[in-house]
Amino acid sequence: MSQHLFQLAAEGVSKSFDGFKAINDLNFYLEAGELRTVIGPNGAGKTTFLDLITGRTQPDSGKIEFEGKHDLSALSEHEIYRLGIGRKFQTPTVYTDHTVLENLVLSLAGSRSVWRSLFFKLNRSQRERTEEILTTINLTEHRDRKAGTLAHGQKQWLEIGMLLAQEAKLLLVDEPAAGMTDEETARTAELLLSLAGKHTIVVIEHDMVFVRQISKDRKVTVLHQGSVLCEGPVDRVQADPKVIEVYLGRKHVR
Numbered sequence: 001m002s003q004h005l006f007q008l009a010a011e012g013v014s015k016s017f018d019g020f021k022a023i024n025d026l027n028f029y030l031e032a033g034e035l036r037t038v039i040g041p042n043g044a045g046k047t048t049f050l051d052l053i054t055g056r057t058q059p060d061s062g063k064i065e066f067e068g069k070h071d072l073s074a075l076s077e078h079e080i081y082r083l084g085i086g087r088k089f090q091t092p093t094v095y096t097d098h099t100v101l102e103n104l105v106l107s108l109a110g111s112r113s114v115w116r117s118l119f120f121k122l123n124r125s126q127r128e129r130t131e132e133i134l135t136t137i138n139l140t141e142h143r144d145r146k147a148g149t150l151a152h153g154q155k156q157w158l159e160i161g162m163l164l165a166q167e168a169k170l171l172l173v174d175e176p177a178a179g180m181t182d183e184e185t186a187r188t189a190e191l192l193l194s195l196a197g198k199h200t201i202v203v204i205e206h207d208m209v210f211v212r213q214i215s216k217d218r219k220v221t222v223l224h225q226g227s228v229l230c231e232g233p234v235d236r237v238q239a240d241p242k243v244i245e246v247y248l249g250r251k252h253v254r
Contacts, residue, residue: 006068007032007200008053008170013062014226015048022048023059024226032169035196037203037215039237040223041247046204049223050172054087055080066170086168090175092155096148100139100158103147104130107165130165137161137191153184157191164195171201177210189213208238222247 008030015023023045030036038046051057052064055077064072072080095103108126122130134140137157142150147158156176163171173192177185185207192201192214205211211220215234222230222243230240237243 006030006065007034008064008066008202009068010049010052010064011062013052013059013064015052015057015059021226023052026062026223026227028221028228030200030202032200033197035192035201035203035214035218036221037205037211037218037234038221038223039205039208039211039247040229043225044223044247045226046223047174048226050087050174050202050204053080053170053172054085081166084167084169085172086163086166086170087172088156088159088163088174088176090178092152092159094147094150094155094158094162097146099144099146100150101130101134101143103158104133104161104165107162133161133164136164136194138187151184153180153188156180156184156188160191160195164199169200171195171199173201173203175204175206177205177207185210186213 006029008028010026010028013023013026013028014021026045026049028049038049040046048057052059053072055072055075058073066072066080066083066085070083075083095106098106105122108122108130131140134143137160139154139157139161142154147155150158160171160173160176176188176192180188189210192203195201203214212234217233219231220234220237221228222237222240224246229246230237230243
């Protein structure tokens with residue numbers, strides 16, 4: 001399959017830990033601007049796949065390419081981050097003692113030290129960018145609140161905003177709906193849908209209500225035992241007998 005059309009292409013990727021094949025001959029292709037949801041039972045390889053994309057671990061075999069020219073397996077975590085690949089973990093990792101705005105400034109600042117970042121003067125484009133992100137993540141009125149005082153959903157939105165401040169092209173978002181209220185879940189779906197097209201997004205998720213909210217007319221990938229079991233529109237995936245047997249038929253879905 002030609003790779004130049006894809007922002008991310010994984011071909012023949014395998015990864016074992018102590019004899020257990022977490023990823024097994026995985027092929028995965030993602031177009032620029034696409035929002036792709038990846039589902040699957042616990043142990044399917046979802047987190048390991050994100051670890052491989054971000055350089056936390058390296059594949060035993062196969063290749064993962066970004067933008068058709070960067071072999072991610074040959075790069076360090078920092079080099080991959082600088083290419084524009086950002087990851088949001090399931091538990092928000094924000095600077096709790098700093099304000100919402102300061103969190104965004106620290107993300108904008110790149111290689112500056114934390115201390116210097118908070119005291120350097122934003123130029124006009126940086127001010128406009130932070131204001132735009134605050135609006136996007138619906139936290140404008142909370143800009144001066146310490147991040148540690150935010151509700152769970154708001155912390156998740158702030159962390160997505162921090163990825164935007166880093167100018168990430170590819171956003172890897174791990175279980176954003178976990179622990180959220182229904183209202184927060186709906187707002188998170190709206191946020192991710194608003195970013196699709198401008199950014200390429202991979203969402204790992206278990207909550208099938210949320211998956212349906214963000215995957216209408218979009219492809220869903222089901223992983224099982226480290227490889228792609230099924231791929232297609234959410235209705236077709238949910239009706240697939242193999243998917244029902246290994247995943248949806250069990251009590252993995254809230």
